[in-house]
Amino acid sequence: MSDAPIAPSRDIGRLLEIMAALRNPNGGCPWDLDQDFSSIRHYTIEEAYEVADAIERKDYDDLREELGDLLLQPVFHAQMASEAGLFDFGDVVQAITEKLIRRHPHVFGEIAAKNAGGAKARWDAIKADERAAKAARRKTEPSVLDDVPQVLPALARAEKLTKRAATVGFDWPDVDAVMAKVVEETEELKTASSDAERHEEMGDLLFAIANLSRHLGIDPEAALRDANTKFTRRFHYVEDRARQDAIPMAEAGLARLDRYWNEIRAADKTRKA
Secondary structure, eight states: OOSSOOOOOSSHHHHHHHHHHHTOTTTOOHHHHTOOHHHHHHHHHHHHHHHHHHHHHTOHHHHHHHHHHHHHHHHHHHHHHHHTTSOOHHHHHHHHHHHHHHHOHHHHSSOOOOSHHHHHHHHHHHHHHHHHHHHHHHTSOOOTTTTOOTTSOHHHHHHHHHHHHHTTTOSOSSHHHHHHHHHHHHHHHHHOOSHHHHHHHHHHHHHHHHHHHHHTTOOHHHHHHHHHHHHHHHHHHHHHHHHHTTOOHHHHOHHHHHHHHHHHHHHHHHHHO
């Protein structure tokens, strides 16, 4: 490497060069050198969430920056893999370009897809072939649930598992049937008599709710994030009202706090009307 200072660049090669320098045992960054695949995997997930957050906020300056932070993650993983003789960043690019070409024969091949539905059907069929090929390499039987990541948030994974199962007909016939299942699981939670039973029944209820979200066309993770945001905003209002009345929250009492809460709920409904 040249002794000249490394300058920023629009070229991906510069990012690879910087990452290699950070991991160089002779003069690299001690923190970067101390990392391995396991130690940075949670950063990879965190950066993906920060990209999603910037998109939801429609903050495109932040989005540009967060996409850069996310891009660093595969570069970091690929650098460590290269050092271990496993693969390098070029192999990662090769693999994804091969996959995109293979999964889009209606674009890069001679198979026509007249609409988005046809393209999606072709995509699903190719993914099924890929799962079968992976199972063959592992000498296991293929499953439609293969490659649903374990590390997905639990609600998102539940929704994806039920979606996969539905592709082979294992699904409730309609929304009403799923609603009935939610009611059933709620009743079972009510009658659970031990911590272990309550734990299990709560899991069943949340799984049923994730399934209901899929049937309603709702992203359960997004819906819960929005509910969290709404709760946070309303609770801040309750805190502000307690401060206005010069009453410590812990001494206000539930009746007063509920009154504050109902004020912001009513205001929200008025805004929506």
